[in-house]
Amino acid sequence: MKFGIDIGHNCPPDTGARGIKFEDNLTLDVGNRVISKLRALGNEVITCKPDGAGSVRDSLSKRCSRANASGVDVFVSIHFNAFNGQANGTEVFATSDRGRKIAKPVLDEIIKLGFFNRGVKSGSHLYVLKNTDMPAILIECCFIDSKKDMNLFNAEAMANAIIKGLTGKVASTPVKPVPDEEDNIDTSALRLQKALNRLKITDQNNKPLAEDNDAGPSTKSAVEKFQSIVGIQPTGTATEATWNAINLILAKRIIRPNHAGGSVVRYLQYRLNVEADGIFGAQTEAAIKQFQRQNGLTADGIVGPATWQKLIG
Ligand SMILES: [Zn+2]
Known part of the structure; x- marks a missing residue:
């Protein structure tokens, strides 16, 4: 499989939300893990986050162009939510039926980590879902301004859940060398x-x-x-x-x-x-x-x- 992995934001002026933690940091952490785990499982991965952009729209547009030009099979955008400090849980957006079929198992795996299930939602308002040619999902992993979610959140576990949902396979956690x-x-x-x-x-x-x-x-x-x-x-x-x-x-x-x-x-x-x-x-x-x-x-x-x-x- 050829995945287009879109690490949300991290491309000023396209920067993420700020809560108890910064969305930019978390999307980068989870996204990099997802990319290396997918590759370790034998998949091809196109990284869709641009190195620079003149505007938020330019940043989003470049992400879609890269996915479309590379002909990826599935586009996955990784984000974190922020709202009022009370809202919590995970939601995954999709626009097409094929997208929803990809979104559901990813959501199910993340929910197993203990996050509230906010469901698979229609993402026709989301630029990257609307402007990519292939089945696409946008994962709102959890809320960075929710104490509950931030206590529960672990980047490695989140990445493993996403991998399991996308591929049905268990990702390996890199073995740390024994300290000498x-x-x-x-x-x-x-x-x-x-x-x-x-x-x-x-x-x-x-x-x-x-x-x-x-x-x-x-x-x-x-x-x-x-x-x-x-x-x-x-x-x-x-x-x-x-x-x-x-x-x-x-x-x-x-x-x-x-x-x-x-x-x-x-x-x-x-x-x-x-x-x-x-x-x-x-x-x-x-x-x-x-x-x-x-x-x-x-x-x-x-x-x-x-x-x-x-x-x-
Ligand atoms: Zn975001």
């Missing part, structure tokens, strides 16, 4: 204290650190201890090298005998009471196996997710 601690850029005192506590590095009195975001003497002493353990000059100041070592350990890479070295291995040796030489040799492997047996894990000598879990949570 090695790339964590937070170098606050609070994160430092939390990290050192997690790594079981105590202060000068062998006490866990207070997580108070104040890098005072006890935090400094723990940093110094950590630096000695991993083989960094012990200054008590969390330098870039210090953070690199902390983040690398927190990233919980799989550590194998004869492969790994450096700060992570030194840290493991500290935890296992092995002489700290930074090389994962036979002695370290034996200590890992013993630790694994003591903790009910498979004693394979490889520091994988389960072993890391027991070590640093």
Whole structure:
């Protein structure tokens, strides 16, 4: 299928309504999701919103021309309503019977999210429905000046409902990559204290650190201890090298005998009471196996997710 997706407004002087939220922002958010989800499902999408326009009429006219010139099968305009703060719910406009057949399942899916059903309505007063050559619908997703609707509204859920209504298919939500601690850029005192506590590095009195975001003497002493353990000059100041070592350990890479070295291995040796030489040799492997047996894990000598879990949570 070839869809013409029209992200409402966002083309000054054609700007949307303002309520608790701005229509421009919401149509853009939902519209972009709809476009990428339709494409992910194998559809062709023509984006109909122009980059610029001299007037509102020009903006609307360009949207229709693009859809007509591209010969899209279905035209979908995405909008949000605003009225008096009390009105709420979803309505979908269409002009033709074929348009109504497309509008109905879209409305039904959005209603499932909890919005009030205002029905499929005749949209012969709407410029983009009147001036497009193909079956066309205009979705008023919900009311941006309704507290009820804005509490209920979620852009991802709205986009998924529109996709289900248009295609009958369930859209996939993009999988967020698992955050990798090695790339964590937070170098606050609070994160430092939390990290050192997690790594079981105590202060000068062998006490866990207070997580108070104040890098005072006890935090400094723990940093110094950590630096000695991993083989960094012990200054008590969390330098870039210090953070690199902390983040690398927190990233919980799989550590194998004869492969790994450096700060992570030194840290493991500290935890296992092995002489700290930074090389994962036979002695370290034996200590890992013993630790694994003591903790009910498979004693394979490889520091994988389960072993890391027991070590640093
Ligand atoms: Zn609008």
